[in-house]
């Protein structure tokens with residue numbers, strides 16, 4: 001890994017952060033996961049705060065639902081990434097993602113770019129806020145990554161179980177079967193591409209290219225079934 005280790009984090013008062021992409025790793029905290037864990041960075045007098053990202057080890061009790069013994073990646077090989085994202089409300093927010101430790105640089109690189117573009121994300125909580133229930137997380141339009149579960153319609157592990165996949169704005173970017181249906185009523189108007197709208201990913205979009213540059217492929221390019229919310233390391 002190539003983290004820049006910093007002695008302290010600039011936050012709130014004082015000068016703007018000089019190196020907005022700075023990332024450091026801290027020991028795991030025991031902060032419990034809850035459904036009301038979103039916070040907002042302090043606004044600065046000159047505009048929104050610069051992008052920031054923090055990579056931390058994950059404690060077992062932070063993943064009460066999404067990880068269990070027998071999962072293909074141990075929780076010690078996962079990382080919590082706490083980062084700035086731009087919201088549907090046109091304001092900066094702090095979100096949390098869990099990914100495999102080998103892909104934290106990929107994720108930070110992409111989300112720094114998205115924030116720079118003010119590309120909007122509805123919300124970003126760990127799937128544990130939904131008791132690990134993928135359906136409920138998607139229905140809430142929650143962007144999330146790690147979840148130890150099989151692939152949809154399969155008995156094999158999903159790339160999410162390896163912490164190497166992320167679902168972005170799943171209401172605006174639904175999983176659509178080859179016959180054109182989606183399991184989520186609130187996503188039906190987004191079942192076709194291209195479609196315009198906040199947080200939508202279309203073929204050839206800069207979001208797709210940003211992921212592609214770090215080696216992540218988009219589920220919107222699958223043949224047959226399309227998974228417009230899904231990006232994964234190396235595809236699949």
Ligand SMILES: [Zn+2]
Pocket residue numbers: 160165166167227229230231
């Ligand atoms: Zn996915």
